Amino acid sequence: MxxxxxxxxxxxxxxxxxxxxEASRAGALGAIEAVNADPGRSIAFEPVERxxxxxxxxxxxxxxxxxxxxxxxxxxGCITSWSxxxxxxxxxxxxxxxxxxxxxxxxxxxxxVVYLNASPNQHLVPLVAHVAARFGRDAFLVGSNYxxxxxxxxxxxxxxxxxGGEVRGERYLPLGDTxxxxxxxxxxxxxxxxxLNNLIGPSSYAFYAAYAALGRDDPRFRPERRPIVSCxxxxxxxxxxxxxxxxxLACLPFVHDGGPGPRSSFEAAAxxxxxxxxxxxxxxxxxxxDAVRRVLASRPHVTALGTIRIxxxxxxxxxxxxxxxxxxxxxxxxxxxxxxxxxDPYLSHYDPAxxxxxxxxxxx
Amino acid sequence: MIRRTRIPNLGGAKxxxxxxxxxxxxxxTRQLGAIGLEVEEAWPELPASAAGADFLFFDVDLGFEEQFxxxxxxxxxxxxxxxxxxxxxxxxxxxxxxxxxxLLKPVGSAGVYAALLIARRAFDERRRxxxxxxSLRERVAERQTVVRAVVALxxxxxxxxxxxxxxxxxxxxxxxxxxxxxxxxxxxxTGEGSHERPRRA
Numbered sequence: 001m002x003x004x005x006x007x008x009x010x011x012x013x014x015x016x017x018x019x020x021x022e023a024s025r026a027g028a029l030g031a032i033e034a035v036n037a038d039p040g041r042s043i044a045f046e047p048v049e050r051x052x053x054x055x056x057x058x059x060x061x062x063x064x065x066x067x068x069x070x071x072x073x074x075x076x077g078c079i080t081s082w083s084x085x086x087x088x089x090x091x092x093x094x095x096x097x098x099x100x101x102x103x104x105x106x107x108x109x110x111x112x113v114v115y116l117n118a119s120p121n122q123h124l125v126p127l128v129a130h131v132a133a134r135f136g137r138d139a140f141l142v143g144s145n146y147x148x149x150x151x152x153x154x155x156x157x158x159x160x161x162x163x164g165g166e167v168r169g170e171r172y173l174p175l176g177d178t179x180x181x182x183x184x185x186x187x188x189x190x191x192x193x194x195x196l197n198n199l200i201g202p203s204s205y206a207f208y209a210a211y212a213a214l215g216r217d218d219p220r221f222r223p224e225r226r227p228i229v230s231c232x233x234x235x236x237x238x239x240x241x242x243x244x245x246x247x248x249l250a251c252l253p254f255v256h257d258g259g260p261g262p263r264s265s266f267e268a269a270a271x272x273x274x275x276x277x278x279x280x281x282x283x284x285x286x287x288x289x290d291a292v293r294r295v296l297a298s299r300p301h302v303t304a305l306g307t308i309r310i311x312x313x314x315x316x317x318x319x320x321x322x323x324x325x326x327x328x329x330x331x332x333x334x335x336x337x338x339x340x341x342x343x344d345p346y347l348s349h350y351d352p353a354x355x356x357x358x359x360x361x362x363x364x
Numbered sequence: 365m366i367r368r369t370r371i372p373n374l375g376g377a378k379x380x381x382x383x384x385x386x387x388x389x390x391x392x393t394r395q396l397g398a399i400g401l402e403v404e405e406a407w408p409e410l411p412a413s414a415a416g417a418d419f420l421f422f423d424v425d426l427g428f429e430e431q432f433x434x435x436x437x438x439x440x441x442x443x444x445x446x447x448x449x450x451x452x453x454x455x456x457x458x459x460x461x462x463x464x465x466x467l468l469k470p471v472g473s474a475g476v477y478a479a480l481l482i483a484r485r486a487f488d489e490r491r492r493x494x495x496x497x498x499s500l501r502e503r504v505a506e507r508q509t510v511v512r513a514v515v516a517l518x519x520x521x522x523x524x525x526x527x528x529x530x531x532x533x534x535x536x537x538x539x540x541x542x543x544x545x546x547x548x549x550x551x552x553x554t555g556e557g558s559h560e561r562p563r564r565a
Contacts, residue, residue: 092472109398110473111391158371314398346477348375348400 002036002044005287007277008066008096009047010077010087015054016176017201020079020266023236024101027262027270027304028076034271035278042282045274048072056082063087067094073287074099076273079266080200081105081147088112097289099277101269103232103252105151106345112289114296115316116276116305117269118253120155121344122319123231127251128159128196129355130323130335131229136193137165142183142207143198145172152198152231155347162352168192173199178206184214191220197230204233205240212244223247234264238329245326253319254305255331262304272303272317276310308340316343372481375400377418382406382431383446384423388470392421392446395476417441419480421467424458425449437462442487444479446471464490506543513546516553 009028011021032045048070052058059078066072067090075091076099078084084100091098091112098113106119128139139160143149153170160167168190171183180203187195199207211228215221228248235256238245254265262268277292279301284291297312309318318340324331344350379396383389384407396403406414407423410431414420420441422431425448434440445463447455458466465483467475510531517527535545 088474107477109395111394112473155371313394344375344400346374346399347371348373350371350373350375 002042004044004046005281006046006048006070006072007032007274008063008070008072008075008077009049010052010059010063010066010075012052012054012079012083014051017054017079019236019240020102020200020232020234021054023234023264023266024077024079024270027101027267027272028274030262030267031271031274031278031304035274041278043278045278052083056080056086059083059086060090063096063098064090064094067091067096073097073289074277074292076101076270076277078102081151084113085147095289097292099270099273101273102266105148105155106347107151109314109316109345111293111315113315114273114276114293114310115314115343115345116273117265117317118231118251118319118321119316119343119345120152121347121350122253122321122341123251124152124155125159125347125350125355126321126337126341127229127231127249127323128156128163130251131194131227131249132160132163132165132356135225135227137163138168138193139165140168140187140190140192140195141170141198142195143172144175144200144203146175148200148232149198153196156196159355163356165193173203175200176202178202180207180210183207184210187211188214188218188221192226194226195228197228197233200232204230205237208241208244208248212246234266235330236264236266238326242329246328248326249323249334250326250331251321251323252331253321255322255324255333258330265305268304272301272305272308275303276301276308306340311343314343314345316345318342372484374480376402378402378404378416379419379421380404380406380410380414380417381446382408382410382414382420382422382427384408384426388448389421389446391473392467392471392476395471395473399477399480401480415440419444419483421446422461422463423448424454424463424466425469427457427461432461436460442483444483462490503541503543506546509550510543510546513549516549 011025013021032047035041036044048066050062050066052062063075066075074097078100079102081104088110100113101116103117103123104119141153141156143153149172157167169186197204224247230250233250234252252265254268256263262271280292280295281287283295296310300307300309306320311318321337321341322333323335324333379401381392381403393403408431418441421444424445442464445458445466446469447466448469464486465479467479513531514524514527517530518524531545532542535542538545
């Protein structure tokens with residue numbers, strides 16, 4: 001007889017980024033199903049679902065509700081950093097643990113959060129290094145007007161400068177805004193070597209469509225010359241930008257190979273979150289968050305993201321890094337890390353010299 | 365001056381936490397480790413190795429003057445005050461030690477990174493200002509030397525303004541400050557005088 005354990009699921013199924021919420025939700029529920037069906041497991045999960053519907057103010061009360069009114073001590077959820085930061089006080093107050101499976105901008109290591117997706121040393125740093133070496137160093141930075149875009153672009157400015165390039169422009173759109181005409185004009189006028197896209201949801205889809213139109217008009221802006229690069233575009237959104245995404249790049253910990261199982265890195269990371277949680281609860285013999293945290297890092301976990309480890313100090317996952325190009329409904333991997341890359345959420349170990357080897361030989 | 369913060373390089377930086385072992389500061393050690401710093405805990409003695417630390421966190425509640433081998437305001441690294449009781453006397457003491465940032469106890473996951481960046485910036489700014497003030501003081505002290513040098517360079521054919529311009533030109537060609545050039549001019553003149561005297565004798 002399996003022990004039943006309630007876990008919270010907190011993903012938005014509507015609002016300005018429903019595809020990401022749906023993909024993550026599918027991953028978490030798929031993993032719950034797998035845990036429950038696994039005869040080797042001593043536990044079964046019972047999902048306690050709440051849907052904030054993309055309303056930022058709904059997250060904290062719903063997280064508090066899960067932790068206060070149900071037996072669940074763990075919440076798998078949140079896409080945006082904004083929502084994660086909103087629910088942290090509730091986690092601290094109620095002693096809950098959030099399993100956060102979206103890529104984020106780093107510079108956080110909260111006791112009450114386990115980070116299952118990539119942070120900048122696992123996405124932005126290798127991505128900028130990749131494109132700077134192949135397309136050129138000058139960048140145009142775009143983003144949705146909230147913390148993900150601001151912080152990603154702040155890091156990108158330093159990376160571009162370290163690569164010896166120049167930031168040709170930096171522009172933000174309100175969440176959900178699809179008027180990208182001005183952005184496109186500025187990109188045309190400044191002709192950067194690549195565009196870093198930190199827009200999310202419909203703003204991002206509108207941007208790919210408009211950039212493709214620009215490329216038809218002016219061949220300098222075709223993806224093989226000046227790609228759009230992104231750290232959060234996954235298979236779950238490729239249908240929303242098809243065929244305009246063709247040839248553009250993303251840096252992800254997981255790429256769908258067309259087989260069964262998770263179909264995007266959001267889905268795979270949420271799936272992995274539930275797997276690691278199940279492993280840890282079984283190892284700890286309880287779902288008490290403190291006990292779970294203590295055993296998290298003790299052994300590797302076989303997950304949808306591959307065999308991964310959780311770093312005890314930062315509670316971030318060591319993850320593979322894949323740089324991939326959109327090809328039809330899928331990504332084709334162009335470059336990948338040898339093994340998992342250790343998390344470095346504060347970029348404390350970032351080394352510009354090792355990241356950007358000089359393009360010209362040094363004259364001594 | 366507007367400086368944009370770069371990716372702060374804290375990897376391998378060393379922090380000393382001057383606090384008795386206590387649950388209220390456990391999260392501090394953990395968080396510093398997560399950020400990538402090496403942490404050394406000490407109480408009540410500050411070890412000699414602390415002189416090489418990049419940050420010093422110190423307890424305001426039980427801390428005392430003799431713990432620090434340097435005068436107030438002369439710590440060689442940024443200081444972060446760990447405040448528990450908000451007793452005015454203790455805050456006063458933390459201020460007298462010129463803390464660059466503070467954290468309230470019990471310390472949680474949040475706030476440590478901000479305290480590191482704020483303390484680093486405040487410390488650098490304090491150092492920069494101190495250096496600037498020292499250099500300005502030096503220049504003020506040399507006012508008389510400049511006047512003497514201008515007088516020495518003036519003659520029947522050159523007026524004060526030309527003499528001053530000449531002094532500036534000398535400073536530029538010697539690549540020294542105006543005050544230093546003035547000192548050299550004055551020394552030269554005094555030197556000439558001391559040579560002349562024996563000849564006259």
